[in-house]
Amino acid sequence: MFTIKEVQEKFGLPASTLRFYEKEGILPPIGRDSGGRRLYSEPELEWLQLVVALRDTGMTMDHIKDYVELVKQGDETxxxxxxxxxxxxxxxxxxxxxxxxxxxxxxxxxxxxxxxxxxxxxxxx
Amino acid sequence: MFTIKEVQEKFGLPASTLRFYEKEGILPPIGRDSGGRRLYSEPELEWLQLVVALRDTGMTMDHIKDYVELVKQGDETxxxxxxxxxxxxxxxxxxxxxxxxxxxxxxxxxxxxxxxxxxxxxxxx
DNA sequence: TCTCATGTTAAAGTGAGCTTTAACGAAACG
DNA sequence: CGTTTCGTTAAAGCTCACTTTAACATGAGA
Known part of the structure; x- marks a missing residue:
């Protein structure tokens, strides 16, 4: 489990961007500790890695969001x-x-x- | 000599963008016909081609503008x-x-x- | 216990790169 | 000669992808 600061350093993405992605549904809702603070787990980091790959190769946030919706719908998609x-x-x-x-x-x-x-x-x- | 419409078609750039580039100093001031309409000549199209190459490879407009300023200063640069x-x-x-x-x-x-x-x-x- | 770094939120703000609007002029067509 | 098309300008507006702000909460260290 990683704090937002650790993820920020691992990925070189500002915490504000990580929060923004979650708010927009580009990342799934991240689990929290007792104090309401985000704790990122491995599958979420894996997921973030693909998002970054898609974003940095020019996919728009809207299209990434569409893709995320399909992931949420499970194996049929x-x-x-x-x-x-x-x-x-x-x-x-x-x-x-x-x-x-x-x-x-x-x-x-x-x-x-x-x-x-x-x-x-x-x-x- | 080419009208703005011809350049628009040749380059796939909207006329509004061509006017915008000129206003921003990214293109030199383009000559006009008797009615005040833009007429693009070959060197200007050559220049536009390089601008597009720089832009599409990710150079910011500000940096392209800086480069243009150097071109204006002549051979010393x-x-x-x-x-x-x-x-x-x-x-x-x-x-x-x-x-x-x-x-x-x-x-x-x-x-x-x-x-x-x-x-x-x-x-x- | 006080303080300070670190976190939280919703909402407003930012910057790049155009694009649209409004109001008007010129010119080609029938 | 009228009308439709193509052009002009300055200024305002727009989209994308964040980023900043304000106000507040938590938790670790002196």
Missing amino acids: LHQRRQILLEHKQDVERKMNQTLEHLEKINRKMAIYDLLAHGKRDFLI | LHQRRQILLEHKQDVERKMNQTLEHLEKINRKMAIYDLLAHGKRDFLI
């Missing part, structure tokens, strides 16, 4: 959930390819700077 | 500009590696769904 992950993964791969193209553009720009830096101003010929 | 692009590129590459790790997480989740779908509920042994 396993296929649907797999499909959502698959489509998201394909999305991410498309975006990565776009990013690679953009990096190419940036590389070409840098190459031009290098030519200019060496006084080779005849590269346009 | 060539080295500094190359350095900014280099650092941004390294940043993007770090983020891509993070994304690959996140994809691994998503893949493992999908694999679990596959095992469950085939009734192999003994995978935890």
Whole structure:
């Protein structure tokens, strides 16, 4: 069991964000100690890890919420959930390819700077 | 020379965004026709292409603006500009590696769904 | 027991990056 | 010549994903 501070440090997520995720239903309701303080358990951290993976690969909070709803509905939605992950993964791969193209553009720009830096101003010929 | 509508179609950027970029100094002031309408020329489109590459790889508008300021200052800033692009590129590459790790997480989740779908509920042994 | 760090909540506030609105001008079409 | 389309501006508005604030509670250490 982990306090909110420990989770904050483990994941690099502010406590305010952890509370916000719980309020929004992105995390399940977290158990409390006698004083009403949150105590995170392993499955909840596992879950948080997937949420972070989805968020950092560009899934919107609303879509993550939809996915969480399916998890709550149990095993009947396993296929649907797999499909959502698959489509998201394909999305991410498309975006990565776009990013690679953009990096190419940036590389070409840098190459031009290098030519200019060496006084080779005849590269346009 | 291209009208704002043509640029909008070429780049998939709304005209409102093109006007917004110009207002913010992210694009140079665009020339006008006799009726005060914007006419984009080739160098401006080249420039827009780099802006889009930087934006879509996660550079903030403020940083793009800083870069634009250096361009305006001319050749003295060539080295500094190359350095900014280099650092941004390294940043993007770090983020891509993070994304690959996140994809691994998503893949493992999908694999679990596959095992469950085939009734192999003994995978935890 | 006092104090101070750490936690709690609901609600308001923030910042980035556009997008919409309103009011108007120019110009192409029938 | 009228009307519909495309453009212009400044300013206000919007969405997303948090973040801050205010007011209060708990619990550990001196």
